[in-house]
Every structure is written in structure tokens, then in C-alpha cells.
Amino acid sequence: MVETSELLCPESKGKFEKISLSRRTVTRRVELIDEDIVRELNKKVESFKLYSLALDESNDIKDTAQLLIFIRGINDSFEITEELLSMESLKGKTRGEDLYEQVSAVIERMKLPWSKLANVTTDGSPNLTGKNVGLLKRIQDKVKEENPDQDVIFLHCIIHQESLCKSVLQLNHVVDPVVKLVNFIRARGLNHRQFITFLEETDADHQDLLYHSRVRWLSLGKVCQRVWELKEEIRSFLEQMGKSDEFPELSDTDWLCDFAFAVDILSHMNELNVKLQGKDQFVHDMYTNVRAFKSKLILFSRQMANKSFAHFPTLAMQKEATRNVKKYCTSLDDMHREFCRRFSDFEKIDKSLQLVSCPLSQDPETAPHELQLELIDLQSDSVSQEKFKSLKLNDFYASLNEATFPNLRRTAQKMLALFGSTYVCEQAFSVMNINKARHRSRLTDQHLRSILRIATTKLTPDFDALAKKGDQQHCSH
Structure with a gap:
């Protein structure tokens, strides 16, 4: 229509571009694009020599468990295809057998041979990884049934494991006061407005604090970094409000020393995390970054034992740092052991x-x-x-x-063909939360699946054919 208007009345082209389509028209076009992508994916699947699956499950705004299944296949020409295979909705329980039934149905529907399944990567939840009744155990049994010589490589998301490793640092005595401080300032409207004004008046480097979100991989490190950089302004603001007694940690030199250590080590972990994120990454590149980080931890520990803080610039500014060297070396050694333990599945390959x-x-x-x-x-x-x-x-x-x-x-x-992480699933869940939100909660599972497929695909639909097909339908509004 816009192209026609450009020929017939070019001066009115802008008006035609502003015409909004009806809901039924948009819905129909989303369905047609989705169907075309599925057809293209089916053609790709037929040429796969091997394929892998990335699985993750999360609840939407209506508390429906949505299981995302991404496929990564490789053909004889080593062309790699990474696409959303399906989104399956689980209305009842989400036990290993329930998840297996959904995955099995998708594989059968797509006519994917179990014997070509090379790898399954998950977030490590018990219903997925249970040794006796989990999804992975059932998949392994099914593959062995079709091809006794085929060994499926099961991996726990490399990004998720890296994030879990920081638990051995035992930083709760640092994190809890920091989160409490951020919430005190940001969760109360008046405090927040006054703090922003205070930062503007003092010409601070930042204009606000950041919230901590446990579901975001980089969140904790960024929050700690921001609070550290604004700690003097925060201390002055609390004194001005007469609330400094509620946060005695800001005057505790030992706590500040631990805080500085947390800022530096979390910064190093965030650098690793960023390297691990992204689509279409090869597992060997991801695990190379992990191996390098393990070597860095050994280096950090040795240097710190010699009271060298070359790679801990924030900690180096604290006079009391040398008193706590032994404690920090122990934390680094513990983290190194945790990395070795958690990444044992990658070590095997x-x-x-x-x-x-x-x-x-x-x-x-x-x-x-x-x-x-x-x-x-x-x-x-x-x-x-x-x-x-x-x-x-x-x-x-x-x-x-x-x-x-x-x-x-x-x-x-x-x-x-291996999936090193469930990053593609996490990205798709972000799309899901944006599209099926509080004011759009009646979106059907079928249409949500279509939206996720269109939002994540790298395949190019045949828009010319779809346009002609749409013209032929002549659906009334």
C-alpha cells in the first residue's frame, strides 16, 4: 500500500505510513511469518549431521512454566544453524518426565533422529539433571536405545556456573549492607530525589545508584562498583540526614577493606562473564576464557601472598589491606577450587x-x-x-x-555443534517478559511462541511470497 501511494500520490506517502494495522491483521501476519520460518527450519534440519539442544524453563507473568528449546545444528558443509526449536507450555507439574515428554514430542514432530543428538546444555536445575528420573537421564536412555555407541555430552551452562562460583567468596557481610544502603536511598521516593539533587550539587561522577538484581549476571559487580565510587558522597548525604548511625560499616576500615576486595574480584568476574556471553560462540573459545581465569586466580593468590595488589587497584588504596592478605588469599584459593569443581563436565571434553x-x-x-x-x-x-x-x-x-x-x-x-551456555534461552526469556507483561497477559502461548521465534531467528522469511499470500486471503476487518 505504501509503495502504491508513493507512485500515485507521493505527497501523501507519510500519511499512509502512519496508518496502523488492525489487531487481526498484525496477528495474521505474525502467524504467517512464523509458519514460513518453521518451514525454512525444517529444510535446514534435514541436512544436519549432528545437533545439540539448549534447554531452560521459566514462568511467565501468568505463572505458566515455559520450556524453551533451542537447536544448534551442523551440516556436511559445516554450516551452523542456531534457532528456537520450540517453546512448550507446561500447565501442570514440571518434573523430569513432564519435560522429557515435551522435548520428545518436539523432536518427533521435527523428525530429528535421536541418534544425531550430540549435546544437551541446561541451567543445571534438578528436574533437568536428575541422575535417576531427570530429563537428561531419560534422554540418554533414549539415545542409547537407538544408537548404543552414541554418547550425549551433557553440559551445565558455563555462564550460570561462573556466576555461582562467587558464592564461595562469602561476601554476604559486604553485599547485605550495600543492598540495604541502596534500598534505603532508592526505595524511598523523597530520599531518592534528595540524593540525586545532592549528587548534582556536589558534581559527583555519577548521577544515581544502581539496583541489584539477582537474576542479572553482571548486576552485583556493577552495584558494588557504583557504591564504592560514590561512598564519600553517600557518607556525607547520610550525615546530612542524620542517618549515618544506621550504616556504621562506612566508617569501619576492615569492612571497607573487604568491600574494596569485593569490588576488584567482582570486576574480574564481570570481565569473564562478558566474554562468555553472546550467540554463536564455540565452546572451545568459552572454555579457554574459563581456563585463563583459573590461571589468573592462581596468579592473584601468589601475588597477594607477597602483598602485591597489582591487579586489585581498589584494594591497593586501603592501608589495612596487608593485614587481611591471608584471608583474601584463602578466598582466591577457594574460588579456584570451586571453578575446578563446577567445570568438571567441560574438563572431560x-x-x-x-x-x-x-x-x-x-x-x-x-x-x-x-x-x-x-x-x-x-x-x-x-x-x-x-x-x-x-x-x-x-x-x-x-x-x-x-x-x-x-x-x-x-x-x-x-x-x-555444542552449546556452551543457555544464553540464547535467557535472551528469549527477556523477550518473553517484555511481550507477555502485566498489561498484555492474555497473549496466547501459540502467539508468544511465534513472537519469540520471529524475535530470535536469523533466517529470512520469504516476504514477497508472504505478501502475495496475504493479498489472496482478503480477510475482512
């Missing part, structure tokens, strides 16, 4: 990840027997070495001759 990511530097003798001869051939081929330097990793493996490197290609397909 680390050799395979390194082999696929750096095949030219691997010792063939330490590789699995079926890969040894192929690795020698690869490392002796100067053309392949040049390709490895110039091509993306999946394109490099796609360029390898299938007859010469069958096992190496197969191993690469499995490692490149």
Missing part, C-alpha cells in the same frame, strides 16, 4: 576441544587412535596449514577432504 581448535599443534601420539594418522597427514600438508591461518574454523574443516579426514571432520562437527 577439554582435550577434544583443544584438538579441534588447534589441530596443527597437537601431538598425534596423545590423540585418539582413529585421529592419529589423520593428524599427521594434516600437519604435514602445507596447503592445509595456510588454510587454517586464513579461514574461519568451521570453514577450514569444511575444506578438508572427507575421504582423507573422515574422523577429524566428524570430531570437529561434534565439538562445533
Whole structure:
């Protein structure tokens, strides 16, 4: 219609652009786009050599449990497709068997062979990971039933585990007063307005404090950083209000020292967290960042034992820091052990990840027997070495001759198809919370699924065909 108006009456094009479509028209078009994306995804699925699933479950505004299932598949040309496979609504219980029934139904509906399932990544909740009746146990049994030689790699979301590791730092005595302080200022309207005015009058570096949200991975570190940077203004503001006695921690040098340590270590963890976020990440890249962080923790502990605070600039400003060195070294050592414990599932596949990511530097003798001869051939081929330097990793493996490197290609397909995190699910839940909100709570599960698919897809619908199809329907308003 807009294109027609541009030809017939270009001066009125703006008016046509402002015409809002009816609810039924918008709904119909969302349904058509969703159907087209599903058709395109079905075509992609048929070519998958292997695929992985990322699963996460959360309640919407109506307390309906929504199970998100994302698929990451790889074809013979090493083209990787990462899409929302389905959103399944659970009206009753969310036990392992209930989740398995939903996942199984989706896999059967999409005609995905269980034998090609390489990996399942979850957030680690008991109903998903239970050893006897959880979803993963049932999936493993189903895969073994179809292909006894197939081992499914089960992973706990790498970002979720990294976030959980900070619990060993035992920072509650720091975090609780900080959260209490933020709530005192921000949760009370008058206090908040007066504090903002105070910051403007004192020409502070920031204009406000941040709220802490437990469901946001970077929240705690950012909140602590902001409070630390405004601590002098906060202290003056509380004295002005006669409330300084309610927060004695701000005058406690030992507490401030612990606070400074928390600011620095949480800053390091946030840097790691940012590196782990994002779509289409390969697991070997994600786990490389985790391994690097474990080495950094060892370095931090050794340096701090020698009373060096090179990588803890906030703590270095505290005169009392040297008195608490032993305590901080213990915290860093505890965190290192926690990282090793929590990432044991990634450690099991680390050799395979390194082999696929750096095949030219691997010792063939330490590789699995079926890969040894192929690795020698690869490392002796100067053309392949040049390709490895110039091509993306999946394109490099796609360029390898299938007859010469069958096992190496197969191993690469499995490692490149893995989901390292449930980040895609978390992003989709954010879209869900925006679209199915308090004033839009009657949105049906079917339409919510369509919205999530359209919002997260990388596939391009055939809009020309959809436009023609819409014209043919002539639906009345």
C-alpha cells in the first residue's frame, strides 16, 4: 500500500505510513511469518549431521512454566544453524518426565533422529539433571536405545556456573549492607530525589545508584562498583540526614577493606562473564576464557601472598589491606577450587576441544587412535596449514577432504555443534517478559511462541511470497 501511494500520490506517502494495522491483521501476519520460518527450519534440519539442544524453563507473568528449546545444528558443509526449536507450555507439574515428554514430542514432530543428538546444555536445575528420573537421564536412555555407541555430552551452562562460583567468596557481610544502603536511598521516593539533587550539587561522577538484581549476571559487580565510587558522597548525604548511625560499616576500615576486595574480584568476574556471553560462540573459545581465569586466580593468590595488589587497584588504596592478605588469599584459593569443581563436565571434553581448535599443534601420539594418522597427514600438508591461518574454523574443516579426514571432520562437527551456555534461552526469556507483561497477559502461548521465534531467528522469511499470500486471503476487518 505504501509503495502504491508513493507512485500515485507521493505527497501523501507519510500519511499512509502512519496508518496502523488492525489487531487481526498484525496477528495474521505474525502467524504467517512464523509458519514460513518453521518451514525454512525444517529444510535446514534435514541436512544436519549432528545437533545439540539448549534447554531452560521459566514462568511467565501468568505463572505458566515455559520450556524453551533451542537447536544448534551442523551440516556436511559445516554450516551452523542456531534457532528456537520450540517453546512448550507446561500447565501442570514440571518434573523430569513432564519435560522429557515435551522435548520428545518436539523432536518427533521435527523428525530429528535421536541418534544425531550430540549435546544437551541446561541451567543445571534438578528436574533437568536428575541422575535417576531427570530429563537428561531419560534422554540418554533414549539415545542409547537407538544408537548404543552414541554418547550425549551433557553440559551445565558455563555462564550460570561462573556466576555461582562467587558464592564461595562469602561476601554476604559486604553485599547485605550495600543492598540495604541502596534500598534505603532508592526505595524511598523523597530520599531518592534528595540524593540525586545532592549528587548534582556536589558534581559527583555519577548521577544515581544502581539496583541489584539477582537474576542479572553482571548486576552485583556493577552495584558494588557504583557504591564504592560514590561512598564519600553517600557518607556525607547520610550525615546530612542524620542517618549515618544506621550504616556504621562506612566508617569501619576492615569492612571497607573487604568491600574494596569485593569490588576488584567482582570486576574480574564481570570481565569473564562478558566474554562468555553472546550467540554463536564455540565452546572451545568459552572454555579457554574459563581456563585463563583459573590461571589468573592462581596468579592473584601468589601475588597477594607477597602483598602485591597489582591487579586489585581498589584494594591497593586501603592501608589495612596487608593485614587481611591471608584471608583474601584463602578466598582466591577457594574460588579456584570451586571453578575446578563446577567445570568438571567441560574438563572431560577439554582435550577434544583443544584438538579441534588447534589441530596443527597437537601431538598425534596423545590423540585418539582413529585421529592419529589423520593428524599427521594434516600437519604435514602445507596447503592445509595456510588454510587454517586464513579461514574461519568451521570453514577450514569444511575444506578438508572427507575421504582423507573422515574422523577429524566428524570430531570437529561434534565439538562445533555444542552449546556452551543457555544464553540464547535467557535472551528469549527477556523477550518473553517484555511481550507477555502485566498489561498484555492474555497473549496466547501459540502467539508468544511465534513472537519469540520471529524475535530470535536469523533466517529470512520469504516476504514477497508472504505478501502475495496475504493479498489472496482478503480477510475482512
